[in-house]
Amino acid sequence: MNAFQAILIIVGRGSADRVMQIAHENGAKGGTIVPCRGTGHHDSHELLYTALDSERELIVIVTPGDLTKQVAYAINEALALDEPGNGLLMTLELDEVKGLLM
Amino acid sequence: MDTPEIAPFSLIAVIVQRGIGSKVVSFSKDHGSSGGTIIHAYGTASRRWLKALRLDNISRDLVLMLVRDNCEEKLLDALSDYLHLGDSNTGIAFSLPVSHVLGTKKLSFDTEVTCAPPDADEAVDYYAVFSIVRDLDREDAVEKIRSTGAPGGTYIDAFGSADMSRLIFNMPSFSEKSIIVTIASHAKAREITEVLSRFLKIDEPGNGIIFAVPVHRVRGIAKEGELVI
Amino acid sequence: MGALNEKLKEVTMAVLPVTVLVLILHFTALTPLTNAELIRFLIGAAFLIFGLALFLLGVDLGATPIGKASGYILVRTNKLGIVLAGGFILGLLITVAEPDLAILADQIALITRGVLGRWQVIIFVSVGVGLLVMFAFLRIIKRLSLRLIIYISYGIILLLSIFVPQAFHAFAFDASGATTGAITVPFMLALAIGTSRYRAHQEKDAAASFGMVGLASAGAIIGLLVKGVLSSFADFSAEHIVETVVGDQILPFFWREFLHSAYEGALSLMPLAVVLLIIQVTKSRLRMRAVIRVAIGLAYCMFGLVIFMTGVKAGFMPAGQKVGGMLAGMGYDWLLIVAGFFIGMLTILAEPAVHVLTKQIELETAGNVPRRLVLIFLSAGVSISIVLSMLRIMIPGLKLWHILLPCYVIIMILTHFTPELFIGIAYDSGGVASGPMTATFILAFAKGAASQTDGADVILDGFGVIALVAMTPLIALQLLGLLHKVRMRRLEKKQLARLAAADSEKETT
Numbered sequence: 001m002n003a004f005q006a007i008l009i010i011v012g013r014g015s016a017d018r019v020m021q022i023a024h025e026n027g028a029k030g031g032t033i034v035p036c037r038g039t040g041h042h043d044s045h046e047l048l049y050t051a052l053d054s055e056r057e058l059i060v061i062v063t064p065g066d067l068t069k070q071v072a073y074a075i076n077e078a079l080a081l082d083e084p085g086n087g088l089l090m091t092l093e094l095d096e097v098k099g100l101l102m
Numbered sequence: 103m104d105t106p107e108i109a110p111f112s113l114i115a116v117i118v119q120r121g122i123g124s125k126v127v128s129f130s131k132d133h134g135s136s137g138g139t140i141i142h143a144y145g146t147a148s149r150r151w152l153k154a155l156r157l158d159n160i161s162r163d164l165v166l167m168l169v170r171d172n173c174e175e176k177l178l179d180a181l182s183d184y185l186h187l188g189d190s191n192t193g194i195a196f197s198l199p200v201s202h203v204l205g206t207k208k209l210s211f212d213t214e215v216t217c218a219p220p221d222a223d224e225a226v227d228y229y230a231v232f233s234i235v236r237d238l239d240r241e242d243a244v245e246k247i248r249s250t251g252a253p254g255g256t257y258i259d260a261f262g263s264a265d266m267s268r269l270i271f272n273m274p275s276f277s278e279k280s281i282i283v284t285i286a287s288h289a290k291a292r293e294i295t296e297v298l299s300r301f302l303k304i305d306e307p308g309n310g311i312i313f314a315v316p317v318h319r320v321r322g323i324a325k326e327g328e329l330v331i
Numbered sequence: 332m333g334a335l336n337e338k339l340k341e342v343t344m345a346v347l348p349v350t351v352l353v354l355i356l357h358f359t360a361l362t363p364l365t366n367a368e369l370i371r372f373l374i375g376a377a378f379l380i381f382g383l384a385l386f387l388l389g390v391d392l393g394a395t396p397i398g399k400a401s402g403y404i405l406v407r408t409n410k411l412g413i414v415l416a417g418g419f420i421l422g423l424l425i426t427v428a429e430p431d432l433a434i435l436a437d438q439i440a441l442i443t444r445g446v447l448g449r450w451q452v453i454i455f456v457s458v459g460v461g462l463l464v465m466f467a468f469l470r471i472i473k474r475l476s477l478r479l480i481i482y483i484s485y486g487i488i489l490l491l492s493i494f495v496p497q498a499f500h501a502f503a504f505d506a507s508g509a510t511t512g513a514i515t516v517p518f519m520l521a522l523a524i525g526t527s528r529y530r531a532h533q534e535k536d537a538a539a540s541f542g543m544v545g546l547a548s549a550g551a552i553i554g555l556l557v558k559g560v561l562s563s564f565a566d567f568s569a570e571h572i573v574e575t576v577v578g579d580q581i582l583p584f585f586w587r588e589f590l591h592s593a594y595e596g597a598l599s600l601m602p603l604a605v606v607l608l609i610i611q612v613t614k615s616r617l618r619m620r621a622v623i624r625v626a627i628g629l630a631y632c633m634f635g636l637v638i639f640m641t642g643v644k645a646g647f648m649p650a651g652q653k654v655g656g657m658l659a660g661m662g663y664d665w666l667l668i669v670a671g672f673f674i675g676m677l678t679i680l681a682e683p684a685v686h687v688l689t690k691q692i693e694l695e696t697a698g699n700v701p702r703r704l705v706l707i708f709l710s711a712g713v714s715i716s717i718v719l720s721m722l723r724i725m726i727p728g729l730k731l732w733h734i735l736l737p738c739y740v741i742i743m744i745l746t747h748f749t750p751e752l753f754i755g756i757a758y759d760s761g762g763v764a765s766g767p768m769t770a771t772f773i774l775a776f777a778k779g780a781a782s783q784t785d786g787a788d789v790i791l792d793g794f795g796v797i798a799l800v801a802m803t804p805l806i807a808l809q810l811l812g813l814l815h816k817v818r819m820r821r822l823e824k825k826q827l828a829r830l831a832a833a834d835s836e837k838e839t840t
Contacts, residue, residue: 004313005201008113033263036140090111093199098299
């Protein structure tokens with residue numbers, strides 16, 4: 001267990017704002033949003049042999065260890081990530097962290 | 103943290119030429135991945151004359167895939183063969199250990215792919231350094247990273263968190279950010295974070311954040327310490 | 332070669348098809364070109380590839396950042412008045428300097444015997460564009476429906492066009508093609524993206540980022556129609572514009588076209604340089620490093636455009652005219668139609684703004700609307716418009732409005748059902764399709780065909796081509812939107828069903 005974690009959340013386009021809000025309410029100081037596209041396993045659907053990927057947003061939030069669990073679970077609950085198809089959340093253990101505002 | 107869901111997962115990141123991303127995802131689906139997320143990224147060439155002519159940004163796809171730990175090595179090796187990662191200028195693939203995962207219900211892993219557990223842990227001394235900087239600082243930041251002898255990096259366009267105190271037409275404003283991803287040895291990673299945090303005055307609010315994640319396995323580094331991308 | 336290499340690859344794939352098509356026509360002896368023509372055409376193709384690659388690189392480095400920055404800076408003032416005024420001024424400024432509009436204005440002045448003066452045309456069209464760009468800004472900020480604004484603007488167009496002489500319709504629709512030039516389109520696309528950026532994270536799709544170019548085209552039509560209603564005409568004189576005789580010269584011809592294109596290129600880039608200067612005197616000025624990057628980008632844009640236009644005018648345009656004339660002269664109607672179909676389909680791939688638009692669509696929708704699909708539908712649309720143009724040349728009784736009116740009725744009906752994102756994409760591609768390649772190569776082909784057909788009017792039939800090329804993409808891309816909607820809906824259903832099945836399975840075990 002390191003001192004800091006990065007929480008990565010992948011949700012459908014338009015939900016990033018909500019994720020950031022929940023994270024903020026639970027003590028996270030900031031985050032970064034990356035527009036991206038996702039392709040699932042059986043979701044491959046095509047139009048004229050061209051794949052149509054769905055639009056997603058990847059959100060990166062760095063939190064100190066004592067906050068990670070709270071933020072992660074709050075987001076999990078608020079966006080109902082346990083419900084199928086709503087998104088995905090993972091945490092990475094960080095070694096060096098600079099610039100995180102406390 | 104006593105979380106019940108200790109995930110036997112790894113996050114695999116692949117950086118390839120723009121347009122290949124979808125192929126990487128569909129290839130990986132046959133090798134234990136459940137799907138992937140593709141991000142538009144840009145490589146930064148280091149040749150001086152390319153920089154002078156502003157021809158140094160090369161379009162890339164950054165692919166992120168969550169896989170079960172026991173498939174990780176097999177997938178990386180398969181990708182390495184498929185994408186010829188050993189050759190120069192093809193790409194790079196690396197894996198990061200994931201500590202927890204929530205919301206995996208939607209992931210359906212192909213049960214027919216059986217993965218043998220990896221033989222032995224590779225002793226990899228690489229770190230993935232993620233520098234989230236203001237878009238304006240990006241070029242300087244890449245220069246600084248290069249000054250340590252690291253190969254520069256791949257960057258993606260992103261948005262900084264909402265500034266609730268400043269509303270634009272009743273909406274919180276987002277600032278333009280860049281995330282620079284650099285793979286470097288442990289010592290170099292430390293040097294990069296030091297140099298960058300000094301240069302960016304990182305402890306002042308709004309100037310960015312830098313973090314390093316130990317890389318589990320990596321493919322596409324030709325010689326010791328030299329990245330081909 | 333880094334980024335340039337990347338662009339060269341992309342562009343070669345776009346320019347080769349039409350080049351090969353003309354070569355096939357040449358070598359199968361259907362339309363043999365003279366040696367000088369063939370050499371000019373091949374040099375032209377090389378100019379096209381290199382020029383287009385350089386231009387697109389410049390758009391990425393220069394035009395797009397300026398457009399995004401100006402939109403973003405305006406929005407950040409948080410004052411609606413400033414945003415709207417800024418939109419009006421930007422739309423006006425970029426249109427006034429558009430070289431294609433100047434050429435069109437000259438032609439109109441000539442044909443109407445000076446009833447419509449050159450500057451009157453330019454000013455009315457520019458004000459029209461400015462006003463509609465302003466509405467595009469208003470729509471982004473007030474979240475108005477694009478559908479509604481389009482219905483209103485096309486309603487106005489329909490109303491106005493009742494009160495002007497028939498031949499005037501072709502001018503008006505041609506003006507929409509002329510104002511959406513190679514530089515204007517990338518700038519406006521970026522402007523819309525920069526303006527809507529501030530609320531990108533609350534939106535389910537990128538609908539707010541598209542539609543500005545389409546509205547600007549409508550603005551040009553409205554501007555000219557208003558001028559037409561205010562003026563009274565005696566008669567149009569279809570004086571033939573004197574074509575310069577080219578002969579067998581190669582290098583002098585290229586040189587002359589180069590000088591001409593250099594002047595036009597510099598003129599059309601002027602507004603962007605002015606905007607950059609304005610940005611630099613405001614509080615939100617860019618850093619020196621960014622300014623240098625943008626300036627280099629603008630230089631690439633200009634040189635690229637100049638090289639491209641030289642290649643088009645000196646190499647492609649004469650070849651197009653020759654091919655069109657020879658095909659029409661053979662007396663087989665079907666041959667002209669088939670050739671027109673393929674020329675339309677392949678030429679559009681080499682249109683500069685098409686590359687910019689399809690790339691922006693792919694970036695803004697994160698790949699949900701793939702570039703390939705947009706290109707397929709755009710190609711199909713344009714090829715049909717050339718077929719219609721050929722029919723018009725062959726059948727003297729077929730008037731432009733006989734085609735435009737029913738098609739626009741279909742377009743308006745489609746607009747009712749198309750998702751907002753695709754409405755924006757469709758109307759934008761209408762403006763994009765009628766770019767410099769269409770205005771030169773395809774137009775030359777049509778004029779060549781008209782000159783060899785009895786009963787066809789070279790000038791008036793020529794004018795209609797642009798109107799048709801700007802129209803058919805609206806149908807094609809909205810159809811793509813409907814297909815896309817159906818597909819995505821089916822996918823959602825399938826996904827839910829699969830997940831539900833997986834869930835019940837888990838519960839039983």
